[in-house]
Amino acid sequence: xxxxxxxxxxxxxxxxxxxxxxxxxxxxxxxxxxxxxxxxxxxxxxxxxxxxxxxxxxxxxxxxxxxxxxxxxxxxxxxxxxxxxxxxxxxxxxxxxxxxxxxxxxxxxxxxxxxxxxxxxxxxxxxxxxxxxxxxxxxxxxxxxxxxxxxxxxxxxxxxxxxxxxxxxxxxxxxxxxxxxxxxxxxxxxxxxxxxxxxxxxxxxxxxxxxxxxxxxxxxxxxxxxxxxxxxxxxxxxxxxxxxxxxxxxxxxxxxxxxxxxxxxxxxxxxxxxxxxxxxxxxxxxxxxxxxxxxxxxxxxxxxxxxxxxxxxxxxxxxxxxxxxxxxxxxxxxxxxxxxxxxxxxxxxxxxxxxxxxxxxxxxxxxxxxxxxxxxxxxxxxxxxxxxxxxxxxxxxxxxxxxxxxxxxxxxxxxxxxxxxxxxxxxxxxxxxxxxxxxxxxxxxxxxxxxxxxx
Amino acid sequence: xxxxxxxxxxxxxxxxxxxxxxxxxxxxxxxxxxxxxxxxxxxxxxxxxxxxxxxxxxxxxxxxxxxxxxxxxxxxxxxxxxxxxxxxxxxxxxxxxxxxxxxxxxxxxxxxxxxxxxxxxxxxxxxxxxxxxxxxxxxxxxxxxxxxxxxxxxxxxxxxxxxxxxxxxxxxxxxxxxxxxxxxxxxxxxxxxxxxxxxxxxxxxxxxxxxxxxxxxxxxxxxxxxxxxxxxxxxxxxxxxxxxxxxxxxxxxxxxxxxxxxxxxxxxxxxxxxxxxxxxxxxxxxxxxxxxxxxxxxxxxxxxxxxxxxxxxxxxxxxxxxxxxxxxxxxxxx
Numbered sequence: 180x181x182x183x184x185x186x187x188x189x190x191x192x193x194x195x196x197x198x199x200x201x202x203x204x205x206x207x208x209x210x211x212x213x214x215x216x217x218x219x220x221x222x223x224x225x226x227x228x229x230x231x232x233x234x235x236x237x238x239x240x241x242x243x244x245x246x247x248x249x250x251x252x253x254x255x256x257x258x259x260x261x262x263x264x265x266x267x268x269x270x271x272x273x274x275x276x277x278x279x280x281x282x283x284x285x286x287x288x289x290x291x292x293x294x295x296x297x298x299x300x301x302x303x304x305x306x307x308x309x310x311x312x313x314x315x316x317x318x319x320x321x322x323x324x325x326x327x328x329x330x331x332x333x334x335x336x337x338x339x340x341x342x343x344x345x346x347x348x349x350x351x352x353x354x355x356x357x358x359x360x361x362x363x364x365x366x367x368x369x370x371x372x373x374x375x376x377x378x379x380x381x382x383x384x385x386x387x388x389x390x391x392x393x394x395x396x397x398x399x400x401x402x403x404x405x406x407x408x409x410x411x412x413x414x415x416x417x418x419x420x421x422x423x424x425x426x427x428x429x430x431x432x433x434x435x436x437x438x439x440x441x442x443x444x445x446x447x448x449x450x451x452x453x454x455x456x457x458x459x460x461x462x463x464x465x466x467x468x469x470x471x472x473x474x475x476x477x478x479x480x481x482x483x484x485x486x487x488x489x490x491x492x493x494x495x496x497x498x499x500x501x502x503x504x505x506x507x508x509x510x511x512x513x514x515x516x517x518x519x520x521x522x523x524x525x526x527x528x529x530x531x532x533x534x535x536x537x538x539x540x541x542x543x544x545x546x547x548x549x550x551x552x553x554x555x556x557x558x559x560x561x562x563x564x565x566x567x568x569x570x571x572x573x574x575x576x577x578x579x580x581x582x583x584x585x586x587x588x589x590x591x592x593x594x595x596x597x598x599x600x601x602x603x604x605x606x607x608x609x610x611x612x613x614x615x616x617x618x619x620x621x622x623x624x625x626x627x628x629x630x631x632x633x634x
Numbered sequence: 635x636x637x638x639x640x641x642x643x644x645x646x647x648x649x650x651x652x653x654x655x656x657x658x659x660x661x662x663x664x665x666x667x668x669x670x671x672x673x674x675x676x677x678x679x680x681x682x683x684x685x686x687x688x689x690x691x692x693x694x695x696x697x698x699x700x701x702x703x704x705x706x707x708x709x710x711x712x713x714x715x716x717x718x719x720x721x722x723x724x725x726x727x728x729x730x731x732x733x734x735x736x737x738x739x740x741x742x743x744x745x746x747x748x749x750x751x752x753x754x755x756x757x758x759x760x761x762x763x764x765x766x767x768x769x770x771x772x773x774x775x776x777x778x779x780x781x782x783x784x785x786x787x788x789x790x791x792x793x794x795x796x797x798x799x800x801x802x803x804x805x806x807x808x809x810x811x812x813x814x815x816x817x818x819x820x821x822x823x824x825x826x827x828x829x830x831x832x833x834x835x836x837x838x839x840x841x842x843x844x845x846x847x848x849x850x851x852x853x854x855x856x857x858x859x860x861x862x863x864x865x866x867x868x869x870x871x872x873x874x875x876x877x878x879x880x881x882x883x884x885x886x887x888x889x890x891x892x893x894x895x896x897x898x899x900x901x902x903x904x905x906x907x908x909x910x911x912x913x914x915x916x917x918x919x920x921x922x923x924x925x926x927x928x929x930x931x932x933x934x935x936x937x938x939x940x941x942x943x944x945x946x947x948x949x950x951x952x953x954x955x956x957x958x959x960x961x962x963x964x965x966x967x968x
């Protein structure tokens with residue numbers, strides 16, 4: 180049903196009742212979000228959770244159904260009497276296009292509106308290549324992902340995970356400019372290009388933030404209230420989850436632990452420099468050239484390039500010099516992580532990044548240091564594990580970022596009656612009308628909330 | 635040989651050598667009798683036979699009993715019911731090729747929840763994670779195969795040529811990777827070439843789609859089909875309709891080998907090594923059963939086959955001599 184018909188339906192149902200959008204929209208949003216987050220799945224649960232009367236819940240559900248945002252076609256289990264009708268969020272109403280950009284790879288995917296990943300693909304890429312090339316590649320892969328869907332469905336949002344801090348600020352509703360995450364991005368309007376290509380709002384977060392979100396919602400942190408997520412690569416960053424929410428900090432720069440000073444062999448440097456993959460690669464190459472590492476020396480002789488991955492794989496098969504390099508890195512990272520663990524008392528520490536996933540020495544080094552340098556209460560039930568999600572964590576997390584942004588009450592209130600987020604007035608002003616054939620918003624809005632039960 | 639693709643969750647590939655069995659692994663595996671079931675999309679075709687052959691040899695060496703080899707006949711329903719039946723039979727591990735993504739994901743989750751080790755071949759159902767829901771994925775470097783096919787076809791394309799790409803309609807990791815990589819290679823190296831993409835659900839549809847594509851775009855001078863059986867069906871159907879475009883595909887079936895040897899349509903084949911893949915899958919299973927750490931993704935590189943190396947490549951891939959007709963066409967047999 181289009182927005183005009185939805186409005187007419189609402190007008191007929193609300194006959195004789197007062198109609199003011201200002202009072203109706205909050206309850207509409209509340210009901211949609213209760214259904215979307217699966218905190219309520221029947222009319223009775225909605226009445227109880229939202230503290231709304233039966234008539235109001237019925238009215239709002241009808242409108243949400245008219246807008247194709249919820250579906251009431253399934254029956255639940257009867258617990259005596261008639262089986263209740265289940266109310267489900269129409270998560271397949273739109274799609275979220277996702278991308279994770281890393282120094283050496285890109286991942287793309289599509290999720291439904293609940294953030295469930297439907298399609299994903301990862302490939303090697305060079306992020307120092309011109310951004311226009313990257314935008315072309317993303318556009319091709321997004322189009323490929325959309326073509327792969329069995330039921331053709333329009334995208335509603337784009338969410339990107341990028342290898343750098345994304346400042347939080349006034350653009351938070353959706354991005355209108357491209358943040359200068361990488362030096363080359365200053366000259367290319369990536370956000371504007373993607374918005375123009377697909378006609379949907381764009382959100383961007385750092386890869387550490389999206390991976391932490393992914394791990395929290397679909398990985399090792401699922402169902403937990405506190406988590407510390409540590410990504411180890413060229414840079415080392417942390418995602419901090421407190422009370423079930425990702426903590427971004429005042430500028431969106433929380434968790435930049437790679438900038439902290441550490442001391443190793445009498446030399447002081449940042450954690451990034453002293454323990455990141457550049458250090459591992461550098462020391463690995465030295466060990467190969469000097470012959471200290473037989474495995475790496477053999478690789479060098481065969482013409483292979485020694486990167487941190489080769490060092491990591493050599494350590495995994497027992498090469499002593501490679502193991503020592505990884506162990507040193509693990510201990511340095513462990514010192515910083517132990518400080519954070521003592522400050523935050525997380526239930527779980529999840530380590531991520533290619534190095535961690537191809538090698539046990541790094542994990543062992545971090546574990547040893549954290550357990551040794553933390554208060555006994557902090558480590559009593561603390562688990563320190565490697566992520567099993569790989570780069571999927573970034574895609575799943577990016578999907579959650581967009582899903583939460585699309586349905587945040589402050590954004591949702593301006594588009595819900597239009598049925599689609601690209602009709603949000605702020606987005607229309609930024610991008611222009613999404614679809615000239617799109618009907619205007621309903622003239623007749625649903626009735627107010629006379630049934631709200633006072634607390 | 636390097637691996638160009640990334641795993642289904644962006645993992646870096648581990649080479650098959652990473653799961654080599656040491657003498658102590660063999661001894662430890664033999665110390666307890668383990669049971670393994672193999673669940674495949676089909677039991678037809680040389681690819682499957684070589685996979686099974688590679689697995690059975692290694693399992694035999696390690697004293698592991700293969701209790702059954704199941705043919706799912708490409709059917710989602712059959713795969714789901716067979717997995718549910720196997721949960722009751724409770725083998726120590728299942729090596730399986732998922733025939734679909736979303737439709738079989740729940741059944742595969744049930745297998746892992748039942749405590750059965752799961753080693754996947756070629757494809758990972760939606761939402762399943764290594765270490766949590768399955769142990770490892772063992773697959774070919776499908777991204778590399780797609781690039782190889784494009785690189786082999788490119789010299790046969792004139793400036794500004796149009797290429798028909800026939801992908802697989804099912805959402806399947808292996809064929810998706812080949813399709814993306816083929817297009818990506820052309821975009822990067824032959825930006826003058828235009829691609830027209832369609833996707834087929836079955837072999838007959840592939841041939842009909844190819845005819846339709848040529849009717850819609852008469853300038854199509856070459857086709858890439860994501861594996862050899864439909865590619866051969868396409869080549870045959872087009873030839874009978876009077877078209878002989880240059881063909882590229884993945885896997886060196888007998889018919890494609892003969893056509894390649896004859897210089898008839900097929901000019902570029904990127905081939906998997908199914909026997910080696912079977913060996914890697916069995917080794918991974920053994921190590922997992924011994925509670926050794928195994929990588930999330932083990933990838934086996936492919937080989938590029940043209941007319942010049944079709945005979946020896948056929949032996950490497952299928953571990954038997956090339957078809958007599960191919961050898962005759964190459965002047966290597968009377």
